[in-house]
Every structure is written in C-alpha cells, then in structure tokens.
Amino acid sequence: MSESSAVRLRRPTYGSPQPAVPFPIIGPHTRERTRAVLEQLAALTGFRVAALSIVRTGQDLIQMTEVVGAELSQSDKEQTWIPLSRWLRDGVEREQWGIWIFRPSSSQHPDDCRYDWHIEPSPSGGDWDPAHALACELRDTDGNLRGALHLDAPVDGRVPPPEARAQLDAVGRMAVQSMMSIIEAEDARQRAEMAVGARQIAETAPAAPAHEHSTAIRQALMSTFGLDEITVYWFHPNTASLLPRPAPAPEARSAAIRSWRQGTALVVPPQSPGGASVLHLPIGDDTTCYGMLVLERRTHPAPWSPAEIAGAVTIGRDLGRQLTEREIRRRLHREVEDLRAEVNNRAQIAASVAHDLASPLHAIRNYIDLLDHPSVTGEEQRRSLLDALRNGTAQAAELAAQLSLLAEERAPRDAPITDLAPLLQETLDLHGPAAESKDQVLSATIVEPTLVALAGLDLSRILTNLTGNALKYTPPGGSVEVLVTHLGGEAVITWRDTGVGIAPNQLPRVFEEFYRAPDSYTQAQPGTGLGLPIVKRLVENAHGQVQVRSQLGVGTTVEVRLPLADPASTDPASAPATSTRSWRIPTTG
Structure with missing residues (x-):
C-alpha cells in the first residue's frame, strides 16, 4: 500500500457540500507550483500529508483546495468547507510552535470543525493522534487571512519534540512565503484578466446602451467571468427607458444599495449542492446607484475570488459612469434644444x-x-x-x-376691487359700432354685483381684447355673446362667438407671443398676435385662469375665471340680493 493510499479523509463534512477548485480560474502552471511547495513542505518537515486551504471571499468559509500525500478526490474537496468563524475559534487548548498552531485531540470536541484523516498506523508506532491538528495561517501584507497550510501524519508517527520545532518553524516560514507569492501572482493574473475585461466593457459602453441587451457588453461579461446567465434590475428613475424592467425584491434592492455604498459586490453562496455561484453587482458611479447585475455561474460554479469581485466592482462603476454621462448628455441635449427653440422664438x-x-x-x-x-x-x-x-x-x-x-414684471400686491358691470358697458359701447357695421349681434349678460380683485385698467384690457378678437374673427351676420356668472368664489366671464374657429393643431399655440394662425382669413385681419398672450399674463397675475375651446367653422369659446373680491357673496345665506342685467346690440338689417 502506498503512502498516499494509507491516508484518507475520514470526516470531512460540516454542513452542505460547497464547490471547490484549487484556485478560481487556476492555470496548470499555478497548480503545479502549489503542489511543488506542498511536496517540499511535507518532505522537509517529515510529514506524510501537506494541504492548502483557501478562504472563500464573501462566503465566510475556508476550504481545502490542494493536498499531497493523501487521497482527496474532487468530490472530497467539495465537502471540505468549514465556516471561517468556527475554524478561527476551533478548540480551546492550543500550542504555538513558531508560526504553527498545534491543537491536540484532547482540546477538541467531537463536533469541532477540523479536517479528520484516517491514518494507518506507522510501522514505528508513535503518539500522533489522527485527531491532532497542525496548521499555520496565510495572511497578506494587509493582514487579511487568505488561507492556511496543514500538516498531518508524521512519518515516524510521533508528535514533533521541542528540539524539532525550530526546523518546523523555519521550513514553515519559507513555505508560507512561497505559497503567498503563488497566491499573489494568481491574484495579479486574475486582476490583469479583469482589467482587460473591464477595459473592453468600458470601451464598449459608450457605443451602446449600458444594459444586458447590449450584445457586446453581455459577451464581454460572459467571457470575462465564465458566466451562464446575466440578469439586470433597474430601480432609479433615470433608467426608466431601459428594458427589461423586472422589479427586484425589496431586500435585494436594499442589499445592492448597501453594497454600492460600501464599494463592493454581494456574494451569494450556492443554495444547494452543485448550485449556481452568484454575484450581485451594483451598477452606479460615485453619486448614484442605478440598479444591479446578477451574475450566475452554473456549469462551473467556481467561488468568486477577490480579484473577480474587485474587477466586477470596477465594471459596475464604469457602467454607472456611462449611465451618468448618458443622462448628462440627454439633459444637455434638451437644454440645447430648448435654447435653440428660445432663440428661434425670439427671432420670430x-x-x-x-x-x-x-x-x-x-x-x-x-x-x-x-x-x-x-x-x-x-x-x-x-x-x-x-x-x-x-x-x-x-x-x-x-x-x-x-x-x-x-x-412688465409685476410684484405681488393687494389687488384693488373693481366693479365689472360698468367696464363691460364701456366695452360694448366701444365695439358696438364695429359690430353694427358688420351686421353682428353683440350681447352681454351679467350677474350684479360682480366685484373682482383686479385693477380697472387690467380688467378693461381683458374685456377689450377678448371682445375685439371675437368680433374680428366672426364673419358678417354672426354673433358674439358675453356671459358673466359666479361660481365657487370666482367670476366666470365667457365669450361665445360663431366665428371661423381655430384648427386643433393651432389651438395650443394661441397664447404664444406674435402667433397668428396661417389661414387666409386670420392673416387678412389686422393684429399683432399679442392680444391673447397679454390677456393670459393679466389673468394669471390676478391668480385667475383662462381657457380657449374652439371648433373649426363653428366658433370659439373663451372662458376667464377671476377671484371675486367678496367670495362670501356666492353664499345665498350671506350674499346681498343679485340681479341679472343684459345688453344687446342688434343687427342693422
């Protein structure tokens, strides 16, 4: 029986199996270097088994990824994960042998987290218990735990005596340096790959919408991370035009925003043996989180390495910046279009x-x-x-x-009280001769008293402009009716004419300065196109409203609402007696 077959992992499980690979996206050269270091470590320390465990970033677990001197199949590796928090506090009694930590079997509970090997007795016998544990930590220059080296099954079957531990410490330190250089080199290689992928995506993003339907971006993400599926969720108002728009679960959205604020991504461990390895990647720049990408590995569900997470975060930031720049360009385009329209309007x-x-x-x-x-x-x-x-x-x-x-810019002030009836009489007197000359019927009906909160000169301009407009655009023989009523604390002044009317496509522009309808009848009438804009300005300054309804060839109705100076007068219980007064200028025919 060979030495490797004499040592087997006997109790490797803690919880559900998790996927394991020697390193995420490991190359053959890296794997060979890792095994070479472990073989030298075992040979120089007199142990039959040497192993490497790697911390799975974001999953709170440490997992054996390579071993020499023992049988450990890929399925065995998938069962060697241990919760990192449990592993760090494993056992109470421990001995520090330089950089090595020795945990005797007497300090461990049967349910403690450890790698437990079945070791056939050494030919020379000895006092090494298969439940003993000997390991040293692998930490980077920032003090972050990256993994651990393990030794088990001494060749002589004995616990190393104190005089042998100096040699054990020296060899272990060299092995730690060699293994950390391999890990850092692998990180650098992965970061280089991530940088290439991130640059490719960043270069692609300006030329295409920054969402998963952009074929180039999708392919770049797929190839960079070895993905099987990408799903995107948008939850910022500025992304309303991007499709599709599935609604993320509230907790997923909150988690994505927290990850974005922390400048990282959220690793979601597989939910079942052989399940997908998932990364929730926030999309956002320094000021705004727009949504998140869900990246899934199913066929080869390798855990996410620190380099991959860092590269993904960079990509999420780049896509966020592209969205921000896109929004800035859209806003600038709108502002330029508005400015161009304003310039054209002023030119007109x-x-x-x-x-x-x-x-x-x-x-x-x-x-x-x-x-x-x-x-x-x-x-x-x-x-x-x-x-x-x-x-x-x-x-x-x-x-x-x-x-x-x-x-004119008018400062808000208390409006004087004006009686509408005499001003309406003056308006009829002013326009009566013109109506008679065209055989038009000009009539008015008013509920008295009608006291409005508006200066008399402004009210007179409103009445004159709208009455003159109605007569001007009503052909000979037509009629113009002015009706004044009270409604909800407002005076409602309505002009109804039987004129030429306004086309539907021209109606929205009637309040534009200098706008005049292009039809021949309108163009033949004298005017500046300022009447209705002035009326709108005066009415709105008085906190009123003006509306125009029209039907081509039938006529136009203009309605002006102005606040009554005494709104309580609309209450029959408190209002003075009202009367209705009418005027009519008949046709001369």
Missing part, C-alpha cells in the same frame, strides 16, 4: 415686431411726404393727412404699449 418675435412697426411707420413717412408735396394745398386735405398721421402714430404707440405690458 423680433421679425414680427419689425413687421408690425414697419406698417404704421411706413404710412407715417408717406403722410409726412404728402404734407410737403406742392399738390396738397387745401385745408381739408391737410386735416385728412393729419388724421391719418394720428391713426398711424396711435397704432405704433399701441404696439409699444402692448410690448411694454407683455414684458
């Missing part, structure tokens, strides 16, 4: 102002030239030209006043 306003000012100014210049012409000698001709000059000047002055009113 400038062109409209120039056009509307040009007409009266051009007429004024012509009238002035005529006044100086020798053919104009009669007093009646001069008076006619002077009247035309006054009209042209009034048109220019009115346009200037409208522009000034539109640009």
Whole structure:
C-alpha cells in the first residue's frame, strides 16, 4: 500500500457540500507550483500529508483546495468547507510552535470543525493522534487571512519534540512565503484578466446602451467571468427607458444599495449542492446607484475570488459612469434644444415686431411726404393727412404699449376691487359700432354685483381684447355673446362667438407671443398676435385662469375665471340680493 493510499479523509463534512477548485480560474502552471511547495513542505518537515486551504471571499468559509500525500478526490474537496468563524475559534487548548498552531485531540470536541484523516498506523508506532491538528495561517501584507497550510501524519508517527520545532518553524516560514507569492501572482493574473475585461466593457459602453441587451457588453461579461446567465434590475428613475424592467425584491434592492455604498459586490453562496455561484453587482458611479447585475455561474460554479469581485466592482462603476454621462448628455441635449427653440422664438418675435412697426411707420413717412408735396394745398386735405398721421402714430404707440405690458414684471400686491358691470358697458359701447357695421349681434349678460380683485385698467384690457378678437374673427351676420356668472368664489366671464374657429393643431399655440394662425382669413385681419398672450399674463397675475375651446367653422369659446373680491357673496345665506342685467346690440338689417 502506498503512502498516499494509507491516508484518507475520514470526516470531512460540516454542513452542505460547497464547490471547490484549487484556485478560481487556476492555470496548470499555478497548480503545479502549489503542489511543488506542498511536496517540499511535507518532505522537509517529515510529514506524510501537506494541504492548502483557501478562504472563500464573501462566503465566510475556508476550504481545502490542494493536498499531497493523501487521497482527496474532487468530490472530497467539495465537502471540505468549514465556516471561517468556527475554524478561527476551533478548540480551546492550543500550542504555538513558531508560526504553527498545534491543537491536540484532547482540546477538541467531537463536533469541532477540523479536517479528520484516517491514518494507518506507522510501522514505528508513535503518539500522533489522527485527531491532532497542525496548521499555520496565510495572511497578506494587509493582514487579511487568505488561507492556511496543514500538516498531518508524521512519518515516524510521533508528535514533533521541542528540539524539532525550530526546523518546523523555519521550513514553515519559507513555505508560507512561497505559497503567498503563488497566491499573489494568481491574484495579479486574475486582476490583469479583469482589467482587460473591464477595459473592453468600458470601451464598449459608450457605443451602446449600458444594459444586458447590449450584445457586446453581455459577451464581454460572459467571457470575462465564465458566466451562464446575466440578469439586470433597474430601480432609479433615470433608467426608466431601459428594458427589461423586472422589479427586484425589496431586500435585494436594499442589499445592492448597501453594497454600492460600501464599494463592493454581494456574494451569494450556492443554495444547494452543485448550485449556481452568484454575484450581485451594483451598477452606479460615485453619486448614484442605478440598479444591479446578477451574475450566475452554473456549469462551473467556481467561488468568486477577490480579484473577480474587485474587477466586477470596477465594471459596475464604469457602467454607472456611462449611465451618468448618458443622462448628462440627454439633459444637455434638451437644454440645447430648448435654447435653440428660445432663440428661434425670439427671432420670430423680433421679425414680427419689425413687421408690425414697419406698417404704421411706413404710412407715417408717406403722410409726412404728402404734407410737403406742392399738390396738397387745401385745408381739408391737410386735416385728412393729419388724421391719418394720428391713426398711424396711435397704432405704433399701441404696439409699444402692448410690448411694454407683455414684458412688465409685476410684484405681488393687494389687488384693488373693481366693479365689472360698468367696464363691460364701456366695452360694448366701444365695439358696438364695429359690430353694427358688420351686421353682428353683440350681447352681454351679467350677474350684479360682480366685484373682482383686479385693477380697472387690467380688467378693461381683458374685456377689450377678448371682445375685439371675437368680433374680428366672426364673419358678417354672426354673433358674439358675453356671459358673466359666479361660481365657487370666482367670476366666470365667457365669450361665445360663431366665428371661423381655430384648427386643433393651432389651438395650443394661441397664447404664444406674435402667433397668428396661417389661414387666409386670420392673416387678412389686422393684429399683432399679442392680444391673447397679454390677456393670459393679466389673468394669471390676478391668480385667475383662462381657457380657449374652439371648433373649426363653428366658433370659439373663451372662458376667464377671476377671484371675486367678496367670495362670501356666492353664499345665498350671506350674499346681498343679485340681479341679472343684459345688453344687446342688434343687427342693422
């Protein structure tokens, strides 16, 4: 019987089996170097068995990954995991032999965590108990526990005497240095692979959406980590356009955000023998966590190494930065488009102002030239030209006043109380002749008293603008009705006309400065396109509302709501007596 067959793992289990490989993504060269160090350690210390255990990062367990001098199949390795917290406090009694820790069998409970070998008796006999344990820790330069070296089954069957322990310590220190250089070299190799994968993904991300449907990113993740499945979960508002959008469990979302804040990823151990090895990877930059990737290994469920976790975190950060840059680009694009629209709008306003000012100014210049012409000698001709000059000047002055009113910024103040009825009467008197000249019926009905919280001049502008608009865009023989009622503490002023109406696609633009519908009827009417914008400004300054409803070829309804100066007057129990007053300017036909 060979020495290797004389030593077998007898009681390796603690809990459910866990997958084990010598190193995650280990190369043949690394495996050979690991076995060479273990063989030298066993030969120079006089032990038949030397083994290496590796700490599985994020899983709180330590697991044997390589052994010499004993039978240990892959299935045996899958059963050699021990909870790290239990392993660190294993046994009470211990002896420190330099860097080695000796735990005699007398200090261990039958249920303690340890590797228990079946060792056939040495030919020379001896006092080594198979339940004894001898191990030394492997720690990196930061003091992190990375694994342990184990010795068992002395060739002579005896516990090493004190005089032999110096040699044991010296050989052990050399073995620790050699093994740590192998582990660090393997880490460096894995980090290099992760860096290549992360760079590939980072370079791919700007050219494609940063989610799993990006084929290039998906393939890069698959090849870098040896994955079988990738699932993505988004839970930030800025990712609403990314698909698919499965909803993560609340606890998974909270865990992902915690991992993102800690700058790491969450390792999920296999839930059953041979189960998938899973990594929950948060996606986010330094300020925002957008979601998480669930990376799964099923075919080869190797545990996640520190290098893989660090590389995955880098990738998650890179993808997060790409999403942030994408959002910044989108926001800048919107701002540029808004600015471009504003510039175009201002250019249109400038062109409209120039056009509307040009007409009266051009007429004024012509009238002035005529006044100086020798053919104009009669007093009646001069008076006619002077009247035309006054009209042209009034048109220019009115346009200037409208522009000034539109640009005016009014500070909030207590609004004066204005009686609407007399101003409505003045409006009818002003527009009555124009209505009669076009055979139009202009009528008004008002509930009195109607006292509104608005300055008289502003209220007069509202009434004049909307009444004039209704008459202007109503063909001869049509009608315009003005109705004033009370509703919920507001005065509701409604204009109904039987005019040409407004097309549905033009209706949203009626409150834009200088906008005029492109149809021939509208373009043939005089105007600046400032009436409705001024009305909207005045109404909103008074904390009111204005709405326009229209049907092409049928007519238009404009409704203005203004706060009543005495809202309690709408309560029949406390309000003074009201009356309804009507005016009607009939057609001349």
